């Protein structure tokens with residue numbers, strides 16, 4: 095298989111315009127002859143479904159929550175980047191492109207990232223027109239804040255609820271198309287299989303989560319906008335339902351999975367408290383604008399704090415180690431996420447961590463409050479402070495917050511070309527579900543940008559090219575044998591899960607998998623650990639399929655059954671992540687292999703041998719996946735060791 | 740700590756439900772209320788019983804999915820918080836806790852503590868948007884919006900669509916939810932063109948869904964996890980009357 099990324103020729107700044115001109119168009123009267131399935135209604139899915147319906151296509155939109163408005167995008171807090179340069183601080187499309195490529199540690203495509211930066215400005219216009227209440231200055235113009243990995247202020251935000259407001263904007267556009275009869279919504283419906291015939295994606299098989307009914311849906315194209323797979327780690331900042339099932343089942347039909355080991359561990363999350371914990375809560379990165387990260391200089395002081403013999407506020411200034419400011423004077427507390435997380439891990443590994451578990455560092459606002467006043471800090475972060483207090487039962491205005499890194503985002507995902515098409519013609523992947531724009535590390539406020547770029551401004555152009563090529567007659571009926579067989583496959587798997595009738599709840603397997611992934615495929619990885627993890631995952635898989643306990647039956651609302659299917663897929667994905675991490679003998683972005691680091695613990699990239707996208711092909715149950723490489727070509731940036739010193 | 744639970748169990752919409760008692764030991768006060776339910780469900784599964792069905796997703800108070808009526812209060816005893824943000828430290832050792840689903844004609848029970856809230860989606864589909872196609876927007880800074888107006892819009896737009904307002908209201912009225920959306924768009928310049936038609940259509944749909952009338956008791960706003968203010972209801976009433984006076988639609 096040869097991977098064709100289809101990056102257009104020509105100068106970087108002209109690629110997208112030229113490409114758009116070269117794409118085939120479907121004439122307006124013909125659009126209604128095409129059906130498009132959109133799985134997922136987060137930023138990527140809702141924006142795509144609404145925009146495609148506006149163009150005249152017939153859209154079916156699916157989500158597993160009870161309403162499209164509840165997709166996980168709703169939880170994004172901090173903001174969305176755009177190269178508007180409203181602050182006149184030197185921002186430009188090229189700078190946003192450059193920051194994103196560099197932030198991704200040179201493992202993303204130049205062409206894609208430039209396009210992302212280019213359309214970022216249109217996103218803000220669109221959202222404002224929809225009524226998204228972004229923060230504003232007293233003069234009435236839009237306000238910005240800064241985020242990690244950038245030295246300009248280009249992040250637009252709506253208090254601490256940017257994702258919510260952007261999603262509600264996209265949801266309102268989607269709702270308008272539902273009212274117009276151009277979108278049919280399927281909430282509480284889960285995609286469980288993809289239907290491929292004649293080498294093309296033809297539709298999906300779903301389960302109605304309320305009645306258990308298995309149904310077929312046929313279309314000319316299928317868009318997977320199903321989000322990231324961070325929950326493979328069990329504990330993450332993702333919503334409880336976030337899962338890899340749709341993408342994984344497409345993978346099993348031939349869609350390559352790219353860079354699965356590139357996961358982002360976010361530095362500012364509320365630390366783990368107990369083993370009953372079900373999820374972790376993110377404290378927005380924007381807090382690092384004003385908060386200072388530190389631990390005690392001496393281990394003994396940390397110990398006293400852990401035992402409750404000393405309060406952090408008792409520690410004198412000279413006894414504190416503001417380790418990010420010390421090691422990275424030019425970016426300080428605003429270094430990219432992977433760097434901040436790893437450093438927090440280092441100081442905790444040295445025994446200087448705080449909190450009872452020793453796995454926490456401080457994020458201190460005392461100086462900011464002294465400088466700007468409590469009112470200002472409250473206006474900026476009030477809701478985050480409140481959230482922290484509700485969870486931790488501690489007042490961050492008075493004692494420094496405690497934070498620790500947690501799994502947050504997955505850069506890897508289904509391999510797509512420049513048109514966002516996977517290796518299965520007619521199957522597209524958008525948003526966090528694809529791998530395309532963030533390389534080995536995503537910069538803050540760039541996921542919302544990418545989801546909306548894909549949905550509002552890329553797919554409406556690129557899907558037409560494919561549809562015009564195949565023509566409206568090229569569609570397979572749901573009564574055809576391929577659909578019936580696929581329905582049977584889904585039924586069989588469900589029956590298999592229900593009939594095991596073992597002793598252990600699904601949750602327990604998920605927790606175990608999460609621990610393996612966190613310990614061996616998390617913030618830092620070694621060959622030895624990864625090999626061990628692979629074995630452990632295989633054992634876990636065997637145990638799961640022989641001893642899991644799924645109660646109830648299929649013909650009803652059955653949350654245990656839903657979860658069992660998802661965990662089964664996570665287990666398989668976990669093994670592929672480990673394979674990918676083992677293959678990549680370098681450290682880059684969120685992928686840190688201890689064997690490949692400099693003396694002072696910085697990542698050592700190997701551009702000579704690893705400047706490629708690792709795209710994996712599924713070869714069947716318990717068969718090793720096959721690696722395909724897409725070489726990354728850099729014509730506009732010089733590859734340098736990332737330095738935030 | 741130890742808690743005694745009385746949980747509403749109902750197999751589906753066609754079967755009658757009842758309160759079933761469970762008791763749990765070894766609950767940590769730091770656990771969230773939903774984590775306590777996870778513990779209960781794991782126990783039930785181990786025994787081969789069906790776990791309690793309940794809606795949840797983000798578990799941080801923003802998706803609006805969780806929806807439990809706890810000891811007679813929507814989202815439980817804590818004000819300004821969702822069920823998932825509630826922690827066991829809000830209860831005392833040995834407490835009896837009664838947990839029911841949202842009760843409203845427009846929100847039929849699906850199973851146990853899970854209800855169907857698609858009525859809210861249909862109300863939004865009736866007019867809760869600005870009609871602007873992708874790609875047709877002017878520059879974002881073309882219209883300056885005074886900060887106070889933007890803040891007012893944001894206060895209303897924060898609604899998470901959970902339905903606690905309906906559950907808390909003795910008439911099961913959806914006024915707070917609907918007015919928050921009407922208000923969000925009515926104060927912004929972008930929302931002006933469709934201001935009247937939006938209010939009219941959303942109110943008509945709200946009535947069609949079977950939500951009750953508003954008698955302005957204010958219970959909704961008290962129980963709203965986002966503390967959406969009653970002022971929005973007053974504004975919507977004005978918007979609606981204004982729209983009706985000059986109505987060309989509906």
Ligand SMILES: Cc1cc2nc3c(=O)[nH]c(=O)nc-3n(C[C@H](O)[C@H](O)[C@H](O)COP(=O)(O)OP(=O)(O)OC[C@H]3O[C@@H](n4cnc5c(N)ncnc54)[C@H](O)[C@@H]3O)c2cc1C
Pocket residue numbers: 133134135136137138139156157158159162164165166167168169170171172173174256257283284285286319320321322331332333336337339340376502503524525526527538539540541542543545
């Ligand atoms: C706590 C938190 C804060 C964040 N803050 C920021 C931020 O400030 N800035 C930023 O840029 N990014 C942020 N991110 C990242 C960003 O929110 C996500 O990457 C992004 O929203 C993903 O959008 P999406 O549309 O790809 O997927 P999602 O919003 O995850 O949507 C997935 C959709 O797919 C559906 N789905 C999934 N599987 C199936 C299936 N099998 N069948 C049917 N439907 C299915 C779901 O129902 C849902 O509708 C944050 C992430 C988290 C976790």
Ligand code: SF4
Pocket residue numbers: 897898899900901902903904905915916919959962963964965966967
């Ligand atoms: S108004 Fe408040 S209680 Fe009602 S749906 Fe919105 S957030 Fe929930």
Ligand code: FES
Pocket residue numbers: 794795796797798799800801802803804805821822823824
């Ligand atoms: S689970 Fe999302 S608000 Fe409670």
